[in-house]
Amino acid sequence: MGNDPKSLIRIARESGQQAEAAPLDLGERVRSLRTAQGWTLEQAARQAGLARSTLSKIENGQMSPTYDAVKKLAEGLKISLPQLFTPPAEEKVNGRMAITKAGEGDHQLTPTYEHDLLGSQLTQKKMLPYRARIRARRMEEFSGWVRHDGEEFLYVLTGVITLYTEFYAPVELRRGDSAYYDATMGHNVVSVSDEDATILWVTSLV
DSSP states (O other): OOSSHHHHHHHHHTTOOOOOOOOOOHHHHHHHHHHHHTOOHHHHHHHHTOOHHHHHHHHTTSOOOOHHHHHHHHHHTTSOHHHHTSOOOOOOOOOOOOOOOTTOSEEEEOSSEEEEESSTTOSSOSEEEEEEEEOOOSGGGSSSOBOOSSEEEEEEEESEEEEEESSSOOEEEETTOEEEEETTSOEEEEEOSSSOEEEEEEEEOO
């Protein structure tokens, strides 16, 4: 990536950071489990062997249940004790998709690379895909090694590049060649063909 690779990762993450999970509200958890069964307070209290008023106070946060009451609740709701204290799984959105037509990527320019971020309309991505035009021709054009968290995959689309890495000998890659590496290892890419090479780059965001 460019002289400041973290800036691209920040762009991808800034609108999609996962919020920290809120502490479990036992009263709300009991109410949600009861309503999921389709039970009224009376029915649930009867199932658990508790007074209706006791169950109502638990659900409304007006009473901290004893261990015995918690055990009765779990048995009455037909779940294990740990399940009572496990937050419901967040609803996962399946089938997300983003189309980026040629030339429509989010363009980011650096002294050494030109990036077109792909799928940038999706938030909370686990990968940052982008098409890059390699403008750099010499290692001296970089201020130092590029390194950042995560793993990275590159695939040469056109031209010829040399991939320099901190712990391996430089390797020349041509159209159709690819590399997968630990991005915490210093790395830089330069074009060695007459024209600027282009590559597909995919960086993990987790």
